[in-house]
Amino acid sequence: MSKTSVGAIGEFTDVNVLIKAAETIRDAGYRRWDVLTPYPVHGLDSAMGIKRSIVSYIAFAGMLGGLTTALGLQWWTGAWDYKLNIGGKGFFNWQFSMPIDFELSVLGTAIFTTLGLFALCRLPTWYHRFQDDESFKKSTDDTFVITIDANDDRYSQDTAQDLLRRVGATNVHIVQPTIE
Amino acid sequence: MTHVNIGSTPFVATLRKSGIGLMIAGVLGLFAVYLTGGEHGQQRFIADYLVGFWYFTGVSVTMLFFVALQYLTRAGWSASVRRIAENLSGMVPFVAVFLIPIVVNMMGHHSIYEWTHPEAAQDKILSYKAPYLNMTFFLVRMGLYCLLWFGMLWHLVGNSVKQDTNETDITPTRRNWKRAAPWVLVYAMTITFASFDLMMSLEPHWFSTIWGIYTFTGHFVAALAIITLMVVYMYKAGLLRGYIREEHFHDLGKLMFAFSVFWAYIGFSQYFIIWYANIPEETVYFTQRTSGSWGIFGYLLMIFRFVLPFVLLLRQDVKRKITLLTVAAIVILVAHYIDIVWIVMPAVGKVMQTDAMLFGWQEFTGMAFFAGVFLYLAARLNTRRNAVAVNDPLIRESFEYHT
Numbered sequence: 217m218s219k220t221s222v223g224a225i226g227e228f229t230d231v232n233v234l235i236k237a238a239e240t241i242r243d244a245g246y247r248r249w250d251v252l253t254p255y256p257v258h259g260l261d262s263a264m265g266i267k268r269s270i271v272s273y274i275a276f277a278g279m280l281g282g283l284t285t286a287l288g289l290q291w292w293t294g295a296w297d298y299k300l301n302i303g304g305k306g307f308f309n310w311q312f313s314m315p316i317d318f319e320l321s322v323l324g325t326a327i328f329t330t331l332g333l334f335a336l337c338r339l340p341t342w343y344h345r346f347q348d349d350e351s352f353k354k355s356t357d358d359t360f361v362i363t364i365d366a367n368d369d370r371y372s373q374d375t376a377q378d379l380l381r382r383v384g385a386t387n388v389h390i391v392q393p394t395i396e
Numbered sequence: 397m398t399h400v401n402i403g404s405t406p407f408v409a410t411l412r413k414s415g416i417g418l419m420i421a422g423v424l425g426l427f428a429v430y431l432t433g434g435e436h437g438q439q440r441f442i443a444d445y446l447v448g449f450w451y452f453t454g455v456s457v458t459m460l461f462f463v464a465l466q467y468l469t470r471a472g473w474s475a476s477v478r479r480i481a482e483n484l485s486g487m488v489p490f491v492a493v494f495l496i497p498i499v500v501n502m503m504g505h506h507s508i509y510e511w512t513h514p515e516a517a518q519d520k521i522l523s524y525k526a527p528y529l530n531m532t533f534f535l536v537r538m539g540l541y542c543l544l545w546f547g548m549l550w551h552l553v554g555n556s557v558k559q560d561t562n563e564t565d566i567t568p569t570r571r572n573w574k575r576a577a578p579w580v581l582v583y584a585m586t587i588t589f590a591s592f593d594l595m596m597s598l599e600p601h602w603f604s605t606i607w608g609i610y611t612f613t614g615h616f617v618a619a620l621a622i623i624t625l626m627v628v629y630m631y632k633a634g635l636l637r638g639y640i641r642e643e644h645f646h647d648l649g650k651l652m653f654a655f656s657v658f659w660a661y662i663g664f665s666q667y668f669i670i671w672y673a674n675i676p677e678e679t680v681y682f683t684q685r686t687s688g689s690w691g692i693f694g695y696l697l698m699i700f701r702f703v704l705p706f707v708l709l710l711r712q713d714v715k716r717k718i719t720l721l722t723v724a725a726i727v728i729l730v731a732h733y734i735d736i737v738w739i740v741m742p743a744v745g746k747v748m749q750t751d752a753m754l755f756g757w758q759e760f761t762g763m764a765f766f767a768g769v770f771l772y773l774a775a776r777l778n779t780r781r782n783a784v785a786v787n788d789p790l791i792r793e794s795f796e797y798h799t
Contacts, residue, residue, distance in 0.1 A: 258797075268712075272712070303672075303674075304674075305672075311667075311668060311671050312668075312672065315668070
């Protein structure tokens with residue numbers, strides 16, 4: 217049973233150093249790495265080189281789905297399959313279909329956005345390989361943490377640790393897996 | 397940081413010049429409407445005047461609401477654009493003066509308001525409404541609106557300007573944080589009742605309980621569009637660099653988008669309930685405005701006020717692109733004009749007992765005059781005061797802010 221490491225980890229206390237560090241690691245070409253902060257840090261996404269999320273396209277698809285369902289159901293049930301005269305209105309009018317169109321569009325958008333967001337964030341994640349590390353735990357309290365995954369193409373225990381030390385991290389170390 | 401007083405820049409000089417030019421063109425145009433209108437000259441003149449008056453009075457007063465809203469929510473993002481809105485409220489002290497022609501017309505024989513006609517006393521519906529719709533009470537209400545609006549200007553904006561002279565003591569801003577909430581309430585009441593009195597009473601047999609919100613959303617989205625244009629042009633002219641950033645365009649774009657959608661929601665709610673109930677005394681307003689030549693205006697309104705802004709501003713990156721943002725803002729301003737013409741002119745046509753569609757060059761004259769007044773007063777305020785609330789405690793948050 218070979219024990220491969222999970223990755224390298226380093227701590228930061230200054231947010232400006234952290235952003236500089238993220239830029240350096242981004243420019244070094246690493247892809248499987250992450251920054252963990254106790255609170256949202258503005259500008260970190262661009263420093264990490266994260267592209268804009270595709271969640272808005274997923275939301276748009278949800279909107280189209282909801283709208284089509286609303287229009288289709290109202291037209292098919294009311295004006296095609298079972299014509300019913302209600303209050304002398306037409307079998308299908310854009311006026312009365314509008315509230316349903318609106319509500320189902322909103323519903324479709326909301327469901328797709330939520331599910332899309334969960335999928336893109338890989339939620340729910342019950343276990344994270346870094347999670348038992350003491351430095352990692354600090355990232356929910358008072359420390360910024362950068363992790364570099366062992367399965368990154370550029371990863372080797374020495375280069376990753378060197379890089380983290382060079383960009384100003386303290387307590388740099390390699391995380392070993394705790395469960396098989 | 398760049399200069400915060402832009403009074404002597406070519407930008408403000410252009411504002412002033414175009415303001416004066418539009419005012420002159422507007423006055424000449426309005427006289428031409430009066431003279432060429434024949435027996436209905438005065439009515440057409442006042443109707444066109446009212447279109448411009450309501451457009452720019454509403455927008456100016458709504459600027460005060462925008463300011464109050466920023467104080468109420470302690471908004472950080474807007475601290476560096478708030479003064480731009482404050483400097484666009486220059487028309488507020490003069491509303492009473494600009495009301496005079498409208499009141500004079502109401503007292504004469506050519507009134508465009510049906511309820512002021514002597515025959516209204518025989519009309520059953522109008523005689524029931526007489527305790528509210530009568531000249532004395534109307535004047536009292538108008539006086540009250542003018543006073544309250546002026547009070548809001550003096551109490552909030554005046555205080556915001558006071559902060560400019562004091563770098564360390566933020567008492568004026570603290571005071572405004574407390575004052576904002578009651579003034580928002582006053583704004584809500586006054587704009588609602590002013591819209592009942594000046595707009596809805598053009599169709600005195602008809603009523604809509606959602607009218608106040610409908611008016612407010614229209615004015616608010618137009619005010620946001622004007623603030624956006626102002627911010628964009630200042631930015632393009634190289635003014636206030638460092639204070640205004642892409643982030644502010646983004647936020648104004650988001651607000652314009654949100655309130656265009658909100659307008660559609662309210663506008664549709666008003667139409668939908670009347671359409672469904674199909675009661676003649678309620679549908680009279682929409683039958684005239686959705687059929688025949690005014691029907692085209694109805695569709696244009698939907699397209700310009702909802703569809704185009706929605707499509708244009710939906711994507712995130714568009715709100716950061718100056719050109720498209722400018723296009724969207726202009727579309728919204730055109731839509732606000734279409735809206736007010738669509739409200740006023742069919743009603744006036746009924747009073748004038750003409751089947752002709754009252755829309756032509758005449759309808760641009762009142763707009764030109766009030767646009768001129770609006771721009772001229774904006775230039776004047778920008779000469780007198782800073783264009784940025786330099787000592788606002790949240791100003792740093794505003795120009796360092798990220799979305």
